[in-house]
Amino acid sequence: MxxxxxxxxxxxxTSGIGRELARRFAAAGSTVVVGGRSEAALARLGEEGFGTVRVDVTDDASVASARDVVLDRYPELDTVVTMAGVMLVEDLRDPAHFEATRTTVETNLLGTVRVVDAFTPHLVGRGAGAFVTVTSGIAFLPYPPMPSYAASKAAVHAYSEALRAQLDGTGVEVAELVPPAVATAGQEKVNPNALPLDEFADEVMDLLAQEPTPRExxxxxxxxxxxxxxxxxYDALVAQRSQALAALPGRRR
Incomplete structure (x- = not known):
């Protein structure tokens, strides 16, 4: 790419990996628009020279409105990166966890589908472009304290595979970004082994620049x-990661 x-x-x-990738694309010489919910964060990014648009991926009308605003201002749009997501801890022994499940699936999976659906006609109509979907290493090796996060990202992986197959021949490529734990927003405190953001972004941009663009x-x-x-x-690593369940509220060691 x-x-x-x-x-x-x-x-x-507006934060974390998404903000860093926005900055990297801009530094490479591309025009970048950032979408998100935080008005304050969008204002700060606007001061950096980014285009901005407010969008809530859990709301159909918000996604449609953002699409219209972006395509009106940037009719040459050729790349859509779907970064919006949440990571929530759940105790599946507690039925109250379902609200976290609902929020996770609504944001991570359905939010991705809403964004892709919103911009597919435009990109297909151009006959060229790219979607970059975002999953996680947890999609392939679950972290048991975050079951719905793992499930939602595994679903986005499968959806990305199907999307790529369905868009074959249209000129629109689909690349799936699969981050490990990256040191953003305090992640380094949760996981001291989290990959530094700069190192992660360096690798990502190098991989995206390959021709042809890697599928993953x-x-x-x-x-x-x-x-x-x-x-x-797999089994040994899941067992190792399951030790974190002992830290869930209400669990005893």
């Missing part, structure tokens, strides 16, 4: 997750 001279929309780009953007740090089943390490 050529990284310069593109017009890129990063939905969910896999940095070195996520390979153990992606290929755990193939490598025969």
């Amino acid at each position: 050529k990284l310069s001279d593109r017009t890129v929309l990063v939905v969910g780009g 953007i896999l940095v070195e740090g996520v390979l153990m997750h992606r290929w755990a089943e193939r490598d025969g390490t």
Whole structure:
């Protein structure tokens, strides 16, 4: 994928990985629009020179409105990155967890579908462009305290595969970004082994720049997750990660 001279929309780009990728695309010479819910964060990004649009991916009308605003201002849009997501801890022994499940699926899975649906006609009509969907290493190697997060990201993986097949021949490519734990928004306190954001972004942009664009953007740090089943390490790694369940509220060691 050529990284310069593109017009890129990063939905969910007001913080963390999304914001860093927006900055990297801009630094490479592309026009970048950031979508998100936080008016304050969008204002700060506007001061950096980004285009901005308010969008809530859990709301059909908000996504449709954002699409109309973006295409009116940036009719040359050729790349859509769907970053919006939530990570919530759940105790499946407590029925109250279902609200976290609902929020997670509504945001991570249905939010991705809403954004993709909103911009598919435009990109197909152009005959060229790209979607970048975002899953997680947890889609392939679950972290048991976050069951709905894992399920939603696994679903986005499957959806991305189907989307790529259905858009074959249209000129629109689909790349799936699969992050490991990355040190953003306090993640380094939760996981001291989280990959530094700068290192992660360096690898991602190098991979995106390859021709042809890889179907999956896999940095070195996520390979153990992606290929755990193939490598025969899956059961041992899930058991190891299950030890974190002891820290759930109401659980006893």
